[in-house]
Structures are given as structure tokens and as C-alpha cells.
Amino acid sequence: MGPLTDKFCIAGVGETKHMRPSNRTTHSMGVEAVKRACEDAGIRPQDIDGITSYNIGDSTAGTSIGSSLGMRLNYAVDIQGGGSSTEALIAHAVGLLTGGYCKNMVIFRSMNGRSGRRPGGQALSGPTPVTPISTYDNFNQLYGFLSPGQRFGMSCMRYLKDTGMDPNKLGHIAIAHRKHASLNPKAVMRTPITMDDYLASRWVSKPFRILDMCLETDVSAAIVIVPREQAYDLRQPPVYIMGGTARTMADNPLWNYSRDVIHYVAGNYGRQRLFGMSGVTQHDIDLTSSYDAFTFTTLIQLEAYGFAKPGEAGEYVASGMIDIDGRRPNNPSGGHLSEGYTHGISMVIENVRQLRHRADDTCPGWQQGRHTYDRAKGCRQVKKAEIAACLGWGTETMSSSCILRR
């Protein structure tokens, strides 16, 4: 165990609806999400004194959000970061709270990922002129090689060759997450899909079909973190932070392809730090969240973090393991593939709700933690949810992750 294991907890979570389009500013959505997370925790926004956020130049500063909610902030910073930033900012919060830089903290992400800046790099109207080719960073735009789906596709294609995995096994991830979304009233895509549907879906960037790719939504979401001694009389059962990592590789994030095994990702290096600090093993993990911007990013993370043996993640996802009633469900919300896209933060939020045993489904008693576990009646609560692993993904070279327990 790490010296700070279980000393801090997630006390509140909240979000806006997933919208397409929102017709709102990221400021307005961010204020709503932060307020909802504070209400969920039972803390007045004016009593929050730390705020952090992450963005890709597409959002509103935490100081503006805090100001709109009457916060007098002792600590505020916004970072530029990708899809594993939530887990990184959780580690960051634990350090800051330990040092007394602030007494509690809210983390948020607010983005118009559909109607505003789309992470894939294209405008809603269609193919978009690229910026002048100036730097080594944007050299790839020369080739129209600029979306995450194209970049991660290179790693996926070589993985398929090196492991011999049947590419259709990726479909099991899309199918399982869609099934989970069908139990999630918040989800955008709720109609179940079959393998036939998956195989009939069009190629966008082979090896990825459209059903391998996440949604684009306009949304904001937020998490409130407090020291455990502040959590005794809050509104929700606390969810404790056991440990985490924000591991990167030495490779340039946009150019991991230039050497070594291109599908050997940062999670392989973060794995020992994550489990070592948390004091548990993969066998202790009841459910996972894995950043599913693409089916493949979930697949490779489950392998990198040791839930599947090298080359066997395809079998892992095809076995039913990741189904809500499987041994270790993954993304019971439906994830980015089917619930909506939040750049990572909603995966952590779903794990918090699951660990509280208060998945917000259609069970009449969900707010009190009473569930039917009857999927036909819309129950989304995982049966045994004591410890969860959140596997963030930035690129192949960046992976922040954390382990949470009830």
C-alpha cells in the first residue's frame, strides 16, 4: 500500500446531459456539472477551494467556473491533456490536499466535442483545411494523418499481425458496451447491436469500422475529492482512492511508431506502480473502466494492465468477461462508444456510482442502493462492486490510471 492509500475519497460526481448539439458554452456546462457534483456530495460550491480541469484548448478556465459559483479558490490550474487526464488529476489532487494547498477539490472537463472542436480534427461541415505545415508535430497533417482513429489504427493493425487475433473480436467490446448503454438512461446510443450489425458497419479507417469508434457529444462532468475525515457526514458513501499512476513513455506522444513494438503501450509500465501503490492485484478488481475512444484502446489497456495475458485480450473480451454479468465488467455505463464522449472523466464517474451501489438506472430504489439486478427490467448495477480499476488512455505513450474502492 502507498502512504496515502484510502486517505482521500471521491465524495461527489455530476454531469450535464450528453447533447448533440448543446447550444451552450463550455462555461455554462462546466458550471452545471460542478454544481451537480457539489450537490451530489452535499457540499456547497462556495465551500470548495480547489479546482482543476483539463482541455485541448477547447474549454473554459476553472477560475471562471469557480467565480460563477462563488468559490474563493486557494488552488486553481488547468492542464492541457488527453483522455487519461482525469486519473492524473486525481493523483494531483491527492498530493495537493496532503500538502494543504487546498482543503477539497473539484475536477471538471467541459467540451463541445460534437458541435465545437471535434477531437478527430474535422469540422461538422466536412473535411477541413489543415493549418500550415510548420512543426514536426503537425508534419503528419501533410498526409491527412491527424485523427486519433487513424493514429491508433496503426498500432491496432500491427497488433493484429503480431498476435494473429481475429479482427472481429474487437466487435465484442462494441456489443458489450452497447448492451450496458441500453441499461443507462443517460446514454446516447441505447439500441443493442449484434455481431452482424458490427460486421455490417462501414469502414472509416481500417482496421476500424464506425462501430469501433466512440461517439461525439457536447457535455461537462465533474468530480469532488475530499480527505476521508471530511466524508463522514456527506450525502453519499465515500469511494476511496487506493492508488494511481500517470505513467508516460519516452517516445514522442505523436510518434510512438518510430521504434520498438508499436502496440506496447504505457500501461505496461504503469501497471506495477498502480497495483503496487494500491496494495491489490488484478484478481481483486471487480470491474474496470477502460478508455474506449475505440474498441482497440479498451482491448490493449486490458492487456497492458495485466487483466489479459499478452496477445490474449481478444479472448478476454470474447469470453463474456467484460459483460455486466461477467467476472469483471468493463464500462457498465456504455462508455465512450455508446454512452457519450467526455474525454475520459465519465468512466471514473460510473465506477464511483457502481462502487456506491447506486448506479443511476431505472430501479425504483437506486438512490438508496436497492437494485433488482434484473437486466430485463433495466438494472445496471454490477452485482459485486467492491474495487474498481480506472484505466485511462492518452495515447499509446500516456496512461494514467487509478484504483478505487467502496
Added chain:
Amino acid sequence: MPGPVDYAKIQITPDQDMAAWWNATKEKRFLLPQCAACGLKWWPPAPGCRRCTSLEQSWHQIKGVGEIHSYIVVSQPIAAHMATAVPYVLAIVELPDGTNDDGSKTRIHALLLDDEKDVAIGLPVALAWDDHPSQPYKLPRWRITAKTAPGMWKHPG
């Protein structure tokens, strides 16, 4: 063969780290950054040697042959200048003369002149160049030079 790339929609304005690389393309030379102290070659032309941390950089001109290490087939264009090119194949190409004395490889991205039906991991490729309609820079392309290779593999779908 993929459709034409509309280079008129592309403007090349190299920054200080990329200027020498782009200038060499005017003579159809493709350079790799190489550490002047320890000899390591790498890609892309970002400053600093990851092995010895020297900031003294020279350049190595590649012979212009390589092997496809991975590829994707882009059916949906995102960049405006590629809208007329779809479907096109992007590859990661491993350069034999990018191999370093510690065994580490150097790989680059490549826009192929070939169609998906002809592509496979493991096939050899050779460098070719496109012209820009209004700028003096040349644009690298790569062409598959054999139909088979040992251990070749392609996506079954």
C-alpha cells in the same frame, strides 16, 4: 491508385526545427536527424538526442527504401486536401538505413501511391516525390516495389 492530393490546399511554412529538412526536399533528399555526438538516428526532427542528450544535430540522407511495418486504409477524409484522395493507404515504413548501432529502428509515416488491394505488412517500398503547385518543396510519397515478401500479412476484412 488513390485519387490526387490537392496540395494547393496545403501551405508549408517550416519552423526552425524543420527548415533544413524541408529545404532538402527541394533536391528530393529525405533526411533523418542524427546526433552529431553519438550517431543515433531518429524521427521526427524534434531537437535533442534521447540517448546522450546532446543538442548537436546533423542529418543522415536515407537511400529511399524501406519495409511496411503497419498500415491503415482511410475511407473518410478529415483534411480538405485529402478529400479527393480517398480511399488512401497510410503506412509506417521501417528504414533499413535508420537502424542504429544499439539495434533500435527508425520508422516514418508514408502516404502510399498504391491501393489497398496491393498493400501488406512486410512489403518493400521505395521513395517517390510529388510536386507542390506553388511552393518549391517536394512532397514524399512511397511506392510498393514487390508483390510478395516473406512473412507478409494483410488485414482479412
